[in-house]
Amino acid sequence: MPPELEERVMDYTKKKLSAKRFKHVERVVATIEEIAAARQLPVADCRMIGWLHDCAKEEPRNVFLSLVHRGLIYVDRETMEQPSLWHGFHAAHIGRKVFGIDNQALLEAVSYHPTGAPGLSAEGLALFVADYAEPGRPMAWTREIREQACQNLVAAAKRVCQEKIYYVLKKGKKLHSRSIDFLKSLSAEGETLPDFSGGHGKSGISDDPGEGTGRER
Numbered sequence: 001m002p003p004e005l006e007e008r009v010m011d012y013t014k015k016k017l018s019a020k021r022f023k024h025v026e027r028v029v030a031t032i033e034e035i036a037a038a039r040q041l042p043v044a045d046c047r048m049i050g051w052l053h054d055c056a057k058e059e060p061r062n063v064f065l066s067l068v069h070r071g072l073i074y075v076d077r078e079t080m081e082q083p084s085l086w087h088g089f090h091a092a093h094i095g096r097k098v099f100g101i102d103n104q105a106l107l108e109a110v111s112y113h114p115t116g117a118p119g120l121s122a123e124g125l126a127l128f129v130a131d132y133a134e135p136g137r138p139m140a141w142t143r144e145i146r147e148q149a150c151q152n153l154v155a156a157a158k159r160v161c162q163e164k165i166y167y168v169l170k171k172g173k174k175l176h177s178r179s180i181d182f183l184k185s186l187s188a189e190g191e192t193l194p195d196f197s198g199g200h201g202k203s204g205i206s207d208d209p210g211e212g213t214g215r216e217r
């Protein structure tokens, strides 16, 4: 990765986001860096996807829709019905087109950061966890998850996935099937999973720092 790329992505994101959301991004970068160092992942790549992951979060929806209609971004039908998930795919597109990033594992990490996805790379797991557990989040258990991620990244990702699924169901929102598939992929074979079949509603998993993503307890 060219050394100036991280700075270019950071500058781009800073220009595109409100100050409050950019602070969330800064904390995600600091968190993913800690995890990457502990798990011996490529720190520069992890920092870069941290800067990139929410860069399209404040883009108007019609910009995304126009890219989809022009065939420049592909998303499955279920995702099309959940606008809160679009910004990951939009950010990956920006990574490709604006910054020339062609590492598929890193682009997928960005695309799927709100839900996770089966087959996600270690960098993708680190982003998924860091986005949820950065220290600005209101949930009481984020420190525990950050510490767990430095020891066992898969276990931490599984915990985050479960927390997000419970939150979505509790709010009566629609659960994306990718979240369930991700959880199944992280779970040991034969382990019984909770019954998540009752989810319904209009909106999916959100990772908006202003909304919070955890259940109270």
Ligand SMILES: [Fe+2]
Pocket (backbone or CB within 6 Å): 053, 054, 057, 087, 088, 113, 114, 207, 208
């Ligand atoms: Fe996000």
Ligand SMILES: [Fe+2]
Pocket (backbone or CB within 6 Å): 024, 028, 053, 054, 131, 207
């Ligand atoms: Fe985020």
